[in-house]
Amino acid sequence: MPLPFGTGSQPFRTDIREEEDKYSVEAELPGIAKEDIDIQVQGNELIIRAKRNDIVEQKDDSNRIIRQERRSGEFIRRFYVDHIDEEHIKAKLEEGVLKLEIPKRPGDDQSRRRIQID
Secondary structure, three states, X not given: OOOOOOOOOOOOOEEEEEOXXXXXXXXXXXXXXXXXXXXXXXXXXXXEEEEEEEEEEEEXXXXXXXXXXXXXXXXXXXXXXXXXXXXXXXXXXXXXXXXXEEEEOOOOOOOOOOOOOO
16 A cells, blocks of 8 residues: 555655644745646545746847756656545645645544554
8 A cells, every 4th residue: 555645756845744634745846836836636646736937048239149048847746645635625835835734534544553463
């Protein structure tokens, strides 16, 4: 069984904390506007998708490009989630950090039981 929030590649950094009644996720997305961030829950996956289109140009007096730096692309993170209350997920973007509060579904017992060996 996959671990909650298990993932493969890491195109942007995240911190994930589990509390008794919720998960808290913080993702670093500097320079990305909230309109360019898409958050979805599909089955047992929480998907965070972010797009960046930054273009910096410097031209000389003849309008020739002297230097051009482009950074663009789409960044995607997928996390395994289970027993969450999808209807009450809260998301906020503050100073380049996306903060998600993901409540656990009430009544789902996630406690562990030690098995006695005979």
